[in-house]
Amino acid sequence: xxxxxxxxxxxxxxxxxxxxxxxxxxxxxxxxxxxxxxxxxxxxxxxxxxxxxxxxxxxxxxxxxxxxxxxxxxxxxxxxxxxxxxxxxxxxxxxxxxxxxxxxxxxxxxxxxxxxxxxxxxxxxxxxxxxxxxxxxxxxxxxxxxxxxxxxxxxxxxxxxxxxxxxxxxxxxxxxxxxxxxxxxxxxxxxxxxxxxxxxxxxxxxxxxxxxxxxxxxxxxxxxxxxxxxxxxxxxxxxxxxxxxxxxxxxxxxxxxxxxxxxxxxxxxxxxxxxxxxxxxxxxxxxxxxxxxxxxxxxxxxxxxxxxxxxxxxxxxxxxxxxxxxxxxxxxxxxxxxxxxxxxxxxxxxxxxxxxxxxxxxxxxxxxxxxxxxxxxxxxxxxxxxxxxxxxxxxxxxxxxxxxxxxxxxxxxxxxxxxxxxxxxxxxxxxxxxxxxxxxxxxxxxxxxxxxxxxxxxxxxxxxxxxxxxxxxxxxxxxxxxxxxxxxxxxxxx
Numbered sequence: 001x002x003x004x005x006x007x008x009x010x011x012x013x014x015x016x017x018x019x020x021x022x023x024x025x026x027x028x029x030x031x032x033x034x035x036x037x038x039x040x041x042x043x044x045x046x047x048x049x050x051x052x053x054x055x056x057x058x059x060x061x062x063x064x065x066x067x068x069x070x071x072x073x074x075x076x077x078x079x080x081x082x083x084x085x086x087x088x089x090x091x092x093x094x095x096x097x098x099x100x101x102x103x104x105x106x107x108x109x110x111x112x113x114x115x116x117x118x119x120x121x122x123x124x125x126x127x128x129x130x131x132x133x134x135x136x137x138x139x140x141x142x143x144x145x146x147x148x149x150x151x152x153x154x155x156x157x158x159x160x161x162x163x164x165x166x167x168x169x170x171x172x173x174x175x176x177x178x179x180x181x182x183x184x185x186x187x188x189x190x191x192x193x194x195x196x197x198x199x200x201x202x203x204x205x206x207x208x209x210x211x212x213x214x215x216x217x218x219x220x221x222x223x224x225x226x227x228x229x230x231x232x233x234x235x236x237x238x239x240x241x242x243x244x245x246x247x248x249x250x251x252x253x254x255x256x257x258x259x260x261x262x263x264x265x266x267x268x269x270x271x272x273x274x275x276x277x278x279x280x281x282x283x284x285x286x287x288x289x290x291x292x293x294x295x296x297x298x299x300x301x302x303x304x305x306x307x308x309x310x311x312x313x314x315x316x317x318x319x320x321x322x323x324x325x326x327x328x329x330x331x332x333x334x335x336x337x338x339x340x341x342x343x344x345x346x347x348x349x350x351x352x353x354x355x356x357x358x359x360x361x362x363x364x365x366x367x368x369x370x371x372x373x374x375x376x377x378x379x380x381x382x383x384x385x386x387x388x389x390x391x392x393x394x395x396x397x398x399x400x401x402x403x404x405x406x407x408x409x410x411x412x413x414x415x416x417x418x419x420x421x422x423x424x425x426x427x428x429x430x431x432x433x434x435x436x437x438x439x440x441x442x443x444x445x446x447x448x449x450x451x452x453x454x455x456x457x458x459x460x461x462x463x464x465x466x467x468x469x470x471x472x473x474x475x476x477x478x479x480x481x482x483x484x485x486x487x488x489x490x491x492x493x494x
Contacts, residue, residue: 007079010103014075014110015068020048021114022068023058029182030063031208032115034237039111046111063125071117078102129184133219136190140220145174145198147220148339151205151213151251152228152264153244154383155328156181158360159228160204162324162336165357166350167200167343174198181206183219200343208237210247217254224342225251226262226335230269231385236413249273255280262338264331265291283342285334287327295338297330302396311337311354316347320354325364325376328389333357362485364393372476374399379485384409384419388426390483395430400477404431405466406484408441417444424448427483428455433473435459437466 028034039046058064082102087095106113140147148167150160157178164175176189181204194201205216217225230241230248238244252261252273259280265271266286274282274291285295295313306323309330322333336357337350359365362380369375374397378390387409394402404427408420420441427434428449433456436445442459449457460466463485474480 007076007099010079011072011076014106015072017048017110018068018071018075018114019058020051021111022064022071023052024048025067025114025118026058026064027052027056030118032118036111036115047108048110062128063121066121066124067114067118070121071114074113074117074120075106078106129187132184132187132191136187137219139190139194140201143194143196143198145194145201146224146343147222148200148202148343149205149217149220149222149225149251150202150228150335151207151226151248152270153231153248154386155228155264155332156204156206156226157380158324158329158332158363159226159335160202161360162332162357163226163339164200164202166333166336166340166353167202167345171197172199173202174200175202176204183216186216186220205251207247210238210243211250213247213250214254217251221256222251222254222259223256224260224262224339225255226264226339227251227270227273228264228331228335229267229385230273231267231383232412232415232419235415236411239413245269245273252277252280260342262335262342264335265293266331281342283338285331285338287330287334293334295334295341297334300327300330302326302393309333311347311350313337313341313347318347318351320351322354322357324357324359325366326389326393328386329364364390369474369480371474373474374479376479376481379482384412384423387423387483390481391423391426391430394479394481397479399479400475401432401479402430403433403435403470403473403478403480405435405437405463405470405480405482406445407437408445409484410440416441420444421448424450425452428452428457431455431481433458435466435469437461437463 024038025035028038079099079102083095083099086098148163150156150163160175164173167173174194176186186203203220203222205213207213227248230245232241235241235244238247255261257280260283261277261280262283262285263270263274264286265274265284266288271291274284283295284291284293286293287297297309297311300307300309302325306321307325307329308321310317310319324333333354340350341347362377365377367375367377376390376394406427408423410416412419421444424434424445425448429452434445434449435458436442437460439461446457446459449455458469460469470480
């Protein structure tokens with residue numbers, strides 16, 4: 001029968017659609033509700049008839065293969081079994097009608113097919129995760145490095161790398177790479193990279209809800225913890241600012257009695273928490289003297305080549321230079337100095353390591369572009385404070401013209417429109433041209449930029465189209481800021 005001949009063709013078609021859906025599922029961290037919410041909000045794109053852009057391509061891990069194969073198996077079974085049963089019970093045309101109905105359902109409910117496959121495979125995944133966790137726990141206990149935890153609504157990755165450069169010699173320090181800030185990412189770092197030579201382990205800790213930081217602390221047991229900031233990043237997922245505050249403070253409340261909390265008192269909420277923390281030693285760092293910082297900086301000056309400053313701690317001071325840019329970069333250095341001092345180094349030992357610190361990729365990273373154009377790559381700082389700091393750096397740079405390329409800031413819940421309007425207003429004051437990428441924050445950024453001055457505002461649907469607009473405008477002496485970046489699933493294509 002022709003129907004059964006069409007089943008293989010439809011199954012192949014579904015295989016490619018399932019791979020595209022899996023890409024978004026993976027980008028959403030295999031969070032089922034987040035994935036289904038994305039599908040509800042993205043209409044035609046959620047049919048997965050077109051590929052998602054590949055800035056961050058699909059990685060076919062073991063979990064990805066298991067989910068994909070399981071979903072395709074369910075797809076084939078749901079095509080064959082109902083149609084076969086209808087053929088046995090009622091014959092033609094009931095089998096054809098049943099097949100047509102199931103084909104339509106599977107076409108439109110493909111995201112739920114993928115989620116169902118993930119649910120079916122969850123016992124297998126839990127068993128695998130438990131095995132990885134046991135191996136990592138055993139290895140961590142055997143090597144027993146000094147563990148330093150880092151969290152915050154923003155700045156944690158840059159702070160982590162500053163700490164890893166200052167707390168000890170390179171061969172003695174292991175840091176979780178990139179944004180490996182989940183239990184499995186930390187497990188992988190320990191299992192694959194930790195050796196007996198590592199005396200320090202610097203762990204970035206990310207969270208989308210309360211309890212997640214505590215879970216990470218119970219796994220790695222840090223002795224020194226750093227809290228960089230508390231802000232609205234991921235407010236949409238946490239649900240409220242109070243939940244963010246409680247969730248981030250778990251890194252301090254989980255410390256042992258002889259632990260040390262390193263806290264950024266330039267952040268008003270962190271300062272408030274530092275004032276309330278009495279169960280462990282607190283080292284306060286920051287630039288604002290009202291925060292009574294134990295580690296601070298004076299005479300801060302920023303140029304295109306980096307930042308010069310005097311670091312003051314415990315009555316001692318040193319004059320240093322760093323290639324890092326912006327006032328937030330000074331905070332990253334001060335956090336690193338605070339941790340280094342807490343772990344036994346002296347201030348005088350840190351001048352060389354501070355100068356050797358490299359800018360973190362995609363975080364206020366200066367790139368010499370072709371044709372005498374300077375690029376500031378700040379694509380990974382997707383938060384209001386980081387975006388503001390990037391615009392400050394752009395304003396300080398000598399330039400013929402200044403251009404901002406940005407999609408704005410996401411995952412701010414009810415604060416998103418207002419935050420992007422303020423960001424647009426700031427960008428409009430600083431830049432000659434603002435190129436707004438993707439529709440998600442277009443209205444708010446355009447409104448803000450229009451209020452602030454005469455900046456040209458250009459709206460495009462994707463980064464590729466933004467680069468075309470950029471190529472038509474830039475000339476020697478221009479400075480271009482790439483401020484924030486959208487995850488692939490938020491960009492529009494085609």
